[in-house]
Amino acid sequence: MDNNSLGDPLYFLYAIQRSPYGFNLKWKHVKPLISYMFGKEVFENLKNDQVINTYNDENILEIINIPDIKYNIPDAEKEILFHKFIDFVSGNKLISGIMKIMYLDRKIAQFIIDILNQNPDKTMDDLVEASAFPIVNLPDFYYSKAFADYCKPYIENFNLDMKDILKYLGREWFVKLVIILREGTFNNNSFSKSMENNGHEFISGVREIIENDYLAEIIVNLDLFLSDRSVNRAIMNYASRSVKEKFIKRFYDWLSIANDIMVGLEFVIGSIFFLPSEKQYSTLGVYLFIIGSTQLLIRPMINIARRIHIFFLHKKI
DSSP: OOGGGGGGHHHHHHHHHHHHGGGOOOHHHHHHHHHHHTTTTTHHHHHHHHSSSSOTSSSSSOOOTTTTTOOSOOOHHHHHHHHHHHHHHHOHHHHHHHHHHHOHHHHHHHHHHHHHTTTTTHHHHHHHHTTTHHHTTHHHHTTTTTHHHHHHHHHHHOOOOOOGGGGGSSSSHHHHHHHHHHTTOOOOHHHHHHHHTTTTHHHHHHHHHHTTTEEEHHHHHHHHTTTHHHHHHHHHHHHHHHHHHHHHHHHHHHHHHHHHHHHHHHHHHHHHHHHHHGGHHHHHHHHHHHHHHHHHHHHHHHHHHHHHHHHHHTTOO
């Protein structure tokens, strides 16, 4: 097969492979997309031309040889490919929603993709969706006419309806996301905070509002959204709970430290009372050992009490 005819599929595969979002994707995850774009026979053609060693489902996507193959294709060809890519993913609510967010704010979209990629409970469908992330994040795609033509009609018709959003204000993961949007801190620190305490709930919740286009609507009308009284009240309540949580953690930390110090002193003094010169205090030493052993049991109880206290604090949101 003519090497140049492999340029289009190689352009897509190489974009997926070199993207941080394509890391560790297997052939079975990219096959649905690549087969739709270029036909099922493309894999064997790539193998025959020694561009890949294998395309077995369980093997990691890997391009091993790209010399003499024109994979930096003309812009006109890219537009055709991007239209076809959009045809493939437009029926997927998650990818469609992420594309709209990407069009509105690339940093937010990349932050969201990072969150979704951290899902420890990814299914096969999630990983097939993940094969589209590298293309959605590709600069060529971001600046393409095909991408703009797809997103603009949706964006122009977005109208924020607070009735759809109010139900989420009582959920901690959503308030965390709102604070991140307000502060514009799309970094590792904000990511770790958003995943704290309720990582699975955060991921599933973010996915839900993306699929329903609520997040894109919020981004379009962010100033109006952040000026809403209900939103500000939810943020203030969350801030108040955060202060209480820090106090609770400090209180139980110091309680645990005090308990450990007492245990240490009781065992040290009890051991001294068992010295030959202090035999008259041996009975008291036994009692100190019993008290110290009891306080060793109190240590995990303090930790359990702290967890329960924080759990019910978060339940009050």
